[in-house]
Amino acid sequence: MPRRKMTPFARFFIVMLIIVPLAYFGASWYNGEDPLNVRQYLGLDGQPKTEQVTVVADDKSPDADLQLRIDELEAKLKQCQDELDQLKTQINNQ
Secondary structure, eight states: OOSSOOOHHHHHHHHHHHHHHHHHHHHHHHTTOOTTOHHHHHTOOOSOOOOOOOOOOOOSSOHHHHHHHHHHHHHHHHHHHHHHHHHHHHHHHO
16 A cells, blocks of 8 residues: 555646647647657658749730720829819818
């Protein structure tokens, strides 16, 4: 018979020291991360996968459509500038 009896909190604490790290590493592994580079040690790590993103110019819209869009935006800009000038003169007159 042991002289000292382990308290329930001590048992809980010792179990948590084992379970929490295992849960962390398991969750990391499940999410695709490798916290201790275990895959390299086990030989499971193949060539790293890299995504290649290619940017393709939008050739669907011809130059005429772009020029039309530019003209529309310039007209809107002129209208906004005129409204701004009118508001500035109203503020200065008050």
